Structure formats: structure tokens, C-alpha cells
Amino acid sequence: MEFYMKLPRSKKEFVLFIGVISILSVNIIAPIITCFELGFHLGVWADTLRVIPFIWLSVVALVLLTYRPADWMTGQIVDKDDSFNAHIVVNILCTVFLMSVFLTVIGTWIGSRQISLEPIRLFFYKWPRNFAISFAVEALFSQPIARLVMRKLHEHRDKQPD
Template identity: 75%
Template sequence: MEFFMKLPRNKKEFALFLAIISILSVNIIAPLITCLEVGFHLYVWADTIKVLPFIWLSVIILVLSTHKPADWLTSHFVHKDDSFNAHIIINTLCTVFLMSIFLTIIGTWIGTRHISIEPFTTFFYKWPRNFAISFFVESLIAQPIARLVMLKMHQQSDNGAEPALD
């Protein structure tokens, strides 16, 4: 029942779900990682805000391209009869694992506005931190909020009210 109530049921709901998660994640994770990288200053945050649309676009592309591989990977760790929470946490773990690998490199390129080999040379130093931050934000902030929105939308539409998204 939780799968039906807390997750998107169609493409429009998936788009809303993805928008909520990606906007929250990008607006929290990118500035936090950048400030940890170069210092917590207002000018650092302001500079990060300028590149957020490009990071957000790359996140959307990566979510869509890693969705199926993350589902495949998830299926190797959970059984179809496992709990909703087991499926969600393992899927989040797999998705963040794949995305953090790519975004540790791509995010550096976007943030520095320069394509270089530097993200590869510092990858094993930076990736674990980026993964931990991303997993924390995804599992405790972004996805719970998006699932709550889906739950409220589905409760409203299932109770005979006008559906929020057709």
C-alpha cells in the first residue's frame, strides 16, 4: 500500500516527484560541498548559486540515466516481498552511489567552470564525503518530503477531491 500511496503513479507525478527531490537536493548538497571545499563565506555561496541551474540540469539527466541501473542494482539486494522502507533505503543507496560517482567529477567541472583532470586525481578523497552528504540529504530530507507530497496528493485524489495531477 505504501508503494501505491507514497510513490508516483504516472509520468506527471514522477516529474513532480523528481522536481521536488532534485531542487531540494541541489540547493542543499551543492552549496554544502562547495563551502566544505573552499570555505563558508557569503561570496562562495553566491558563486555557487550562479551555477546551480547547470548542476540541476546535470542531476536531472543523471537521475533519468541511472534510474534503471539503480533499480537493477536494488533488485540484487532486496526481495519483492521486503518492506517499503527496505526498498526505499536500498534504492536511495544505489541511486546516490551511482550519481555521486558522476557528480563528483561533473560537479567539479561545472563549479570550477573548467574541464580538467583534477576531479579524477582527487576522486577517492572527495567522493566518500560527497556520497555521505548526498545520502544523508536524500534519505532524511529530499525523498521524505517528496513522498509526503505524493501521499497527500494521493489521499486527496482518492477521497474524491479533484486530483492534483491527471
């Protein structure tokens, strides 16, 4: 029942679900990671706000590219009969793993406004921190809010007469 109430049932709902998650995540994760990189100053935060739309576009594109591989990875780890929470946590783990690998490089390129080998060279130094921040935000904030939105939407629609 939780799968039915807390997850998208249609393509329109999937767009809403991804929209809620991506907007919340990008507006939290990008400033935190940038401030860890450059320092916690108002100017750093303001500069991050200028590139967030570009980071958001790359996040949406990567979600669409990594959705099926993350779903496949989740299926390899959890059993069909495992709980809703087990499926969700493992899916978040797989999705964040794939997204953080790409965004550790691409996000740096967008944020620094240049393509260089620097994020690739420093990948194994920066990726664990980026993964941990992203996983915490997704698991504790963005995804629970998106699932709450889905549940409220479904409760509202289910109460309406056909």
C-alpha cells in the same frame, strides 16, 4: 499500500517526484559540498547559487540515465517481500551511489567552470565525503518530503469523485 500512496503512479507524478527531490537536493548538497571545498563564506555560497541551475540540469539528466541501473541494483539487494522502508533505503543508497560517482566529477567541472583532470585525480579523496553528504540529504530530507508530497497528492485525488 505504502508503495501505492508514497510513490509516483504516472509519468506526470514521476516528473513531480523527481522535480521535488532534485530541486531540494541540488539547493542543499551543492552549497554544502562547495563550502567544504572552498570554505564557509557568504561569497562562496553566493557563487554556488550562480551555477545551481546548470548543476540541476545535469542532476535531472543523470537521474534519467541512472534510474534503471539503480532500480536493477536495488532488486539485486532487496527481496520482493522486504518492507517498503528496506526498498526505499536501498534504492536511495544505489541511486546516490551512482549519482555521486558522476557528480563528483561533473559537479566540479560545472562549479569550477572548466574541464580538467583534477576531479578525476582527487576522486577517491572527495567522493566518500560527497556520497555521505548526498546520502544524508536524500535519506533524511529530500526523499521523505517528496514521498509526503506524493501521499498528499494521492489522498487528495482519492477523495475526489470519479
